Amino acid sequence: MTTTETPASGRAKRGGRFALPNAAYKGILIAMVAIFVALVAWYVISIAVQSKPAFSALGFSWIFQNVWAPSHGKYGLLPFILGTIETTAIALVLAVPIGLGTAIALAHLVPDRIRPPLSTAVELLAAVPSVVYGLWGLIVLAPVFREHVEPFLTSVFGWTGLFNGPNNGVGLLLAGVILFVMVLPTMVAISRDVLAVVPKEQIEGAMALGATRWQVLRKVVIPAARTGILGAFTLAMGRALGETVAVALVIGNSPFIAHSVKSSAATLASLIVNNFGEASGTELAALFGAGLVLLVIGVAVNAVARVLVRGTERAGGASSVAVA
Amino acid sequence: MTTLTFDASSDPILVRRERIQSVAAASLGRRKIYSRIAVGVCWAFLVVAIVPLVAVVLYVVIKGLPAWSTDFFTHPTYPEGIPGGGVWNAIVGTAVIGFLATAVTVPLGLFCGLFLAESDGKVGAAVRFTADVMTGVPSITIGIFGYIAIVKNFGYSGLAGAFSIGIVMLPVIIRAGETAIRGVPGSLNEAAMALGARRATIARRVVVPAAMPGIITGTLLAVARGLGETAPLLLTIFGNEYMQWNPAKPMNALPLVIFTNSNQPYPDLVQVAWGAALLLMVIVLVLSVGSRVLAAVLQKERR
Numbered sequence: 001m002t003t004t005e006t007p008a009s010g011r012a013k014r015g016g017r018f019a020l021p022n023a024a025y026k027g028i029l030i031a032m033v034a035i036f037v038a039l040v041a042w043y044v045i046s047i048a049v050q051s052k053p054a055f056s057a058l059g060f061s062w063i064f065q066n067v068w069a070p071s072h073g074k075y076g077l078l079p080f081i082l083g084t085i086e087t088t089a090i091a092l093v094l095a096v097p098i099g100l101g102t103a104i105a106l107a108h109l110v111p112d113r114i115r116p117p118l119s120t121a122v123e124l125l126a127a128v129p130s131v132v133y134g135l136w137g138l139i140v141l142a143p144v145f146r147e148h149v150e151p152f153l154t155s156v157f158g159w160t161g162l163f164n165g166p167n168n169g170v171g172l173l174l175a176g177v178i179l180f181v182m183v184l185p186t187m188v189a190i191s192r193d194v195l196a197v198v199p200k201e202q203i204e205g206a207m208a209l210g211a212t213r214w215q216v217l218r219k220v221v222i223p224a225a226r227t228g229i230l231g232a233f234t235l236a237m238g239r240a241l242g243e244t245v246a247v248a249l250v251i252g253n254s255p256f257i258a259h260s261v262k263s264s265a266a267t268l269a270s271l272i273v274n275n276f277g278e279a280s281g282t283e284l285a286a287l288f289g290a291g292l293v294l295l296v297i298g299v300a301v302n303a304v305a306r307v308l309v310r311g312t313e314r315a316g317g318a319s320s321v322a323v324a
Numbered sequence: 325m326t327t328l329t330f331d332a333s334s335d336p337i338l339v340r341r342e343r344i345q346s347v348a349a350a351s352l353g354r355r356k357i358y359s360r361i362a363v364g365v366c367w368a369f370l371v372v373a374i375v376p377l378v379a380v381v382l383y384v385v386i387k388g389l390p391a392w393s394t395d396f397f398t399h400p401t402y403p404e405g406i407p408g409g410g411v412w413n414a415i416v417g418t419a420v421i422g423f424l425a426t427a428v429t430v431p432l433g434l435f436c437g438l439f440l441a442e443s444d445g446k447v448g449a450a451v452r453f454t455a456d457v458m459t460g461v462p463s464i465t466i467g468i469f470g471y472i473a474i475v476k477n478f479g480y481s482g483l484a485g486a487f488s489i490g491i492v493m494l495p496v497i498i499r500a501g502e503t504a505i506r507g508v509p510g511s512l513n514e515a516a517m518a519l520g521a522r523r524a525t526i527a528r529r530v531v532v533p534a535a536m537p538g539i540i541t542g543t544l545l546a547v548a549r550g551l552g553e554t555a556p557l558l559l560t561i562f563g564n565e566y567m568q569w570n571p572a573k574p575m576n577a578l579p580l581v582i583f584t585n586s587n588q589p590y591p592d593l594v595q596v597a598w599g600a601a602l603l604l605m606v607i608v609l610v611l612s613v614g615s616r617v618l619a620a621v622l623q624k625e626r627r
Contacts (some may be wrong), residue, residue: 020522020524021522022522022523022524024524025522025523025524025527026523028435029435029436029438029439030439032432032435032436032439033435033436033439033440033451035432036432036436036451036454036455036494036498037451037454039491039494040454040458042469042473043465043466043469043491046469046472046473047465047468047469047472050468050472097369098369098372098373099373100369101365101366101368101369101370101373102366102369102370102372102373104366105366105367105369105370106370109363109366109367109370110370120616122377123612124609124612124613125377125381127545127548127549127552127608127609127611127612128380128381128552128605128608128609129551129552129553129554129579129604129605129608130552130554131552131554131579131582131583131601131604132380132384132552132582132601132604132605133380134582134583134586135384135582135586135597135598135601136379136380136383136384138586138587139387139586139594139598140379140383181376181377181380184373184376184377185377188373210348210352212355212356212358212359213359213363214355214358214359214362214363215355215359217362218362235460238460239460241462242460242461242462242463242464242465243462244462244463244464244554244555244558245554245555245558245579245583248583249583249586249587269462269464269555272464272468272559273464273555273558273559276471276558276559287468288468288472291464291465291468294462294464294465295461295462295465298460298461298462298465299457299461301460302456302457302459302460302461303453303457305460306453306456306457306460310456
């Protein structure tokens with residue numbers, strides 16, 4: 001007893017010499033949190049303040065005007081807002097069914113032996129930087145789209161009018177597809193987690209009642225995981241809306257409203273990154289304004305996603321925090 | 325053995341069971357076909373999802389490896405036409421920016437994590453929610469913030485890049501730190517309190533050491549995320565063709581090389597982009613895999 005006490009008390013004394021009073025410790029913690037909160041506040045306010053010249057010079061309606069021509073003093077953001085929505089929509093149209101199907105397969109259909117390595121691979125892919133997806137899209141996928149995918153889609157769906165115009169390779173469609181590939185790992189990793197934690201008793205109960213595999217999935221597993229899946233999709237939407245470099249590389253960057261999914265277009269984020277270098281005065285303020293619009297959309301989407309995912313995190317979604 | 329005699333037609337529960345059984349049996353074939361189709365579709369989607377993801381990784385490896393040479397790792401970026409260009413300046417830039425951002429955000433994030441782990445009230449919830457939302461805001465807007473806050477006053481510099489990357493990493497570290505610290509058994513905390521230790525001592529000697537695996541994992545993941553960010557760097561570090569160790573000057577970085585070179589019409593510059601993409605991917609994957617392995621090893625040692 002005494003032999004263990006001596007070093008222990010010595011250590012306590014050593015710790016005591018350096019130890020802060022509790023009040024001071026608490027003060028430091030609060031100060032650090034205050035720094036974080038102040039940074040976030042500074043971030044939001046500075047972008048709002050710096051875009052003010054654009055609002056005062058152009059009024060509030062400039063955000064929804066449809067001509068971007070800095071040399072003529074026109075800074076309408078509508079083409080870019082539409083481009084952002086369209087690319088995200090294309091990405092989600094592909095990602096929702098494919099992501100959900102993949103997550104279901106990973107959580108409940110794949111044999112137990114290959115499940116852990118496959119799941120880990122998906123989570124690792126979520127860490128691949130977006131600029132790498134952009135590079136791959138521009139160099140590898142764009143020629144394939146120009147030569148094969150776009151002519152094929154035009155011949156099949158040309159009657160819808162969505163595929164008018166030349167086959168460029170780059171454009172809305174490619175940007176949407178790249179975003180789809182990019183958000184897929186995140187979405188699958190989170191949905192897989194929430195699908196996997198559905199209580200076994202419920203699944204076995206349904207099976208005992210004579211439900212087929214698909215009936216179990218559709219009536220028991222998916223409803224139980226619904227909120228988490230919705231959260232995963234919303235998070236993916238947030239990433240797609242705000243993605244900059246991958247989109248800037250493959251969308252073709254044209255400041256006009258696209259009339260076909262094959263047309264070049266631009267998003268709010270790609271507009272900022274492409275024009276930032278040469279911009280000054282009102283144009284720079286307008287780019288900050290585009291950033292403000294993006295920030296507001298991004299915060300809104302992420303706030304909703306977080307509320308949806310939060311409930312499931314407590315249920316035991318292990319990798320959700322790490323991936324998102 | 326007594327024979328139980330009952331009239332099935334008179335017991336309503338049994339009648340109902342009979343009906344359910346016959347309906348289930350009649351629809352079984354149809355339900356089985358539906359199930360086969362739906363499960364098949366899920367499998368098909370799994371394949372559809374895997375193909376492009378594997379293709380990205382394979383292409384980066386196949387196209388990137390030929391770019392790797394001694395020159396690639398030892399020479400700075402050269403303009404088109406001059407052979408032997410590399411990415412040494414970008415490696416240095418990424419390393420310096422990553423180091424600076426990590427050195428500032430880890431202690432700051434850890435303190436915030438300690439705070440959040442102990443606050444279940446409204447303030448804690450608000451800060452936690454802010455951190456969660458910040459992990460998902462478009463990173464280009466963080467680049468704008470870095471431009472307004474640093475570049476406008478001090479010019480383009482590696483420091484401005486480190487500032488932006490730090491803002492990207494901070495909320496990730498805060499939340500990972502909080503999660504790790506909350507995972508520390510309350511009994512440890514209470515035992516230390518019972519010994520009369522002050523809270524700072526408990527944090528330094530009990531809670532943080534016990535939470536270390538989670539903290540390291542979270543930090544490595546945050547670094548992996550920060551190093552891959554491109555948009556914030558585009559607006560803050562400007563890029564630099566030459567060697568630059570001084571973070572107060574414009575620097576180059578790997579994501580920047582990939583972005584600017586991939587748009588060039590010159591094959592050798594695109595080649596450098598593939599090489600840089602492979603390098604960046606390897607760094608990020610090593611950090612991600614390393615964090616898992618390290619966490620597993622530390623966890624095992626503890627037991």
